[in-house]
Amino acid sequence: MEQHRAIVVGGGIGGLTAAVALHRNGWQVTVLERAADLAPVGAGIGLAPNAQRALDVLGLGDRVRELAAWQGDGGMRAPDGRWLARTNAGAAAARFGGPLVLLHRATLVEILTSALPDGAVRTGTAASLADPGDDHRPARLTTPHGETEAELVVAADGIRSATRHALFPAHPGLRYAGCTTWRVVIPAPATPFAPHETWGAGRLWGTQPLKDGRIYAYAMATAPAGGRAPDDEKAELLRLFGGWHHPVPEILAAVDPAQVMRHDVHHLYDPLPAFHQGRVALLGDAAHAMMPSLGQGGNQAIEDAVVLAHHARSAPGFLPGRDLAAYTADRLPRTTAIVRKAARTGALTMLSARPAVALRSTLVGAVSRFGPGLVLRGFDGITDWHPPVAPAPPA
Ligand SMILES: Cc1cc2nc3c(=O)[nH]c(=O)nc-3n(C[C@H](O)[C@H](O)[C@H](O)COP(=O)(O)OP(=O)(O)OC[C@H]3O[C@@H](n4cnc5c(N)ncnc54)[C@H](O)[C@@H]3O)c2cc1C
Numbered sequence: 245m246e247q248h249r250a251i252v253v254g255g256g257i258g259g260l261t262a263a264v265a266l267h268r269n270g271w272q273v274t275v276l277e278r279a280a281d282l283a284p285v286g287a288g289i290g291l292a293p294n295a296q297r298a299l300d301v302l303g304l305g306d307r308v309r310e311l312a313a314w315q316g317d318g319g320m321r322a323p324d325g326r327w328l329a330r331t332n333a334g335a336a337a338a339r340f341g342g343p344l345v346l347l348h349r350a351t352l353v354e355i356l357t358s359a360l361p362d363g364a365v366r367t368g369t370a371a372s373l374a375d376p377g378d379d380h381r382p383a384r385l386t387t388p389h390g391e392t393e394a395e396l397v398v399a400a401d402g403i404r405s406a407t408r409h410a411l412f413p414a415h416p417g418l419r420y421a422g423c424t425t426w427r428v429v430i431p432a433p434a435t436p437f438a439p440h441e442t443w444g445a446g447r448l449w450g451t452q453p454l455k456d457g458r459i460y461a462y463a464m465a466t467a468p469a470g471g472r473a474p475d476d477e478k479a480e481l482l483r484l485f486g487g488w489h490h491p492v493p494e495i496l497a498a499v500d501p502a503q504v505m506r507h508d509v510h511h512l513y514d515p516l517p518a519f520h521q522g523r524v525a526l527l528g529d530a531a532h533a534m535m536p537s538l539g540q541g542g543n544q545a546i547e548d549a550v551v552l553a554h555h556a557r558s559a560p561g562f563l564p565g566r567d568l569a570a571y572t573a574d575r576l577p578r579t580t581a582i583v584r585k586a587a588r589t590g591a592l593t594m595l596s597a598r599p600a601v602a603l604r605s606t607l608v609g610a611v612s613r614f615g616p617g618l619v620l621r622g623f624d625g626i627t628d629w630h631p632p633v634a635p636a637p638p639a
Contacts, residue, residue: 248272248560250396251385253371253407255282257289257349258528258545259400260356260365264302265553267360271396275360276387278370282357284349285505287427288452288460291352293342294629295543298550301631307355312343313455318439320608325489328443328608340627346452346460348429373397373410376522379565383523396556396564397524400545403510405530411521421509421535421587423594424467426481428504430495432459437491443604446596449485449492461495464536466594469508477504511535513587515580520568525552532579537590540626544579547629551575554632574632582626589622 250266252259255277263273291299291308299305312333319330337343357365369387377383382393399407403418432453441450446466453459465484473480478501485492512533519526528545551574555567595601 248395248562249274249393250398250556251276251371251383251392251394252398252400253373253385254400254402254528254530255279255365255367256284256400256402256528256545257352257356257542258530258549259398260353260360261298261302261546261549262398262400262527262552263364264304264356264359265549266396266398266556267364268302269553269557271556273360273364275365276369276371276385277365277367280368282353282365282367284353285427286429286503287349287462287505288346288429288454289349289352289542290452290539291345291347291546292539292543292623292627293340293344294627295546296342296345297629298546298631301550302359304355304359308345308347308352309343311347311351311455312345313453314344314346314439316438319441321440321442321489322605323442323444323447323488328605329611340623346454348454348456348458348460373399373407373524376411376524377564378522379563395523395562398552399524399526399530400528401530403529403533405526407524408516408526408530411524411526412516415516416514417512418510418533419513420469421511421590422466423464423590424471424506424508425536426463426477426504426506428461428495428499429454429458430461430498430500430503432457433491433494433498435491435494442488442492443593443601443608444488445598445601446594447484448593449488451491451495459495462536464509464593466596467508471508472506476501477506509535509590511583511587513583515576515583518569519548519572519576520564523564523568525556525568525571527552531575532583534579534583535586535590537593538582538586538623538626540582540586544582547631548575548579550631554634557634578629585622585626 250271252275255275267273296305314333320328371385371387374384383397448464519531527548555570
């Protein structure tokens with residue numbers, strides 16, 4: 245059978261998952277990644293049961309689940325260490341039908357690339373869209389090696405997607421969310437700790453264990469766009485969080501300043517008119533960059549990939565006008581709602597006026613008295629998602 249060609253622009257989590265999903269459905273897939281290698285940023289990523297179920301479709305869900313490291317208690321704290329809301333790994337897993345898994349991004353990339361044929365990923369290859377194509381002509385891309393054609397182009401080129409801009413030049417684009425983030429992966433502190441997220445005035449810190457004995461620590465604070473510490477980012481973190489409860493000071497003491505990554509938060513608050521045009525499907529941050537406050541950006545990219553492959557499953561009978569419109573119809577409303585919810589949650593976590601922070605702590609505490617399940621309900625409708633099921637072939 246003649247194989248139909250899909251080109252994925254961008255070898256991040258979304259692009260690699262799309263490549264695996266399309267390859268399993270019979271497409272001949274090439275991933276073009278502009279970076280010299282696939283080494284992702286040295287940070288963790290939380291995959292919730294929704295993304296794990298999507299990965300089940302690809303036969304990869306259990307490889308992620310076995311990396312679950314959170315056991316016992318955890319929850320939300322105040323900077324002085326008071327618990328505002330407590331929950332535990334068992335309650336979270338029971339609520340969502342599976343564990344919340346924190347893994348290193350490099351591990352996820354390894355799991356995804358292991359499911360691709362040799363040579364499917366071409367690094368050091370930036371691609372730009374020359375023509376999105378339509379039902380009657382292929383899409384065309386320009387690469388450093390010349391022009392290339394494909395029946396399907398997956399634009400997974402990230403938050404600053406040039407493909408998005410080429411397809412929807414009138415869209416207002418990214419908005420600065422008013423805050424910046426820091427991330428680091430280091431060996432676990434010697435003194436035991438419970439996984440936590442701690443909310444202060446205009447600041448947040450989280451510490452989560454990884455299966456390999458390290459921890460993933462992340463922080464967020466309100467800040468003007470483009471700011472950088474006058475000395476180094478470890479010193480900035482010490483100024484902002486050095487007086488917070490255990491294990492924050494112990495972690496900061498152990499951090500090498502060169503390991504601390506800082507990124508401003510931007511999001512696509514205004515939805516795109518569609519996630520496709522011609523033979524091009526946008527996916528992941530290229531389509532719906534969101535604040536990290538729900539930890540769903542990567543999860544949604546993985547959902548996108550599996551839903552896209554579901555609609556494009558019969559490569560020979562692929563009709564872009566019909567199949568990619570079905571992809572947009574499935575994904576745009578859901579991801580728009582999650583972008584908005586992430587923005588609302590982000591605004592709540594970044595409250596800085598003292599009375600508002602005190603009221604927030606009281607409310608979180610009051611809600612948690614009704615049981616840990618309630619604290620987790622902000623994720624209702626997100627983590628309980630199930631992938632679409634392919635119709636049975638005609639008898
Ligand atoms: C602080 C922070 C914490 C987060 N925590 C979580 C979390 O816990 N859980 C979660 O699900 N999400 C989380 N996210 C969001 C998540 O990181 C992103 O949503 C996810 O990485 C998006 O994946 P992507 O594949 O769409 O884009 P990217 O991972 O950005 O990949 C895009 C790729 O495209 C490549 N590229 C760009 N242009 C071109 C071109 N012209 N040609 C070829 N290649 C190109 C880039 O080099 C890059 O490799 C977090 C984000 C932040 C900032």
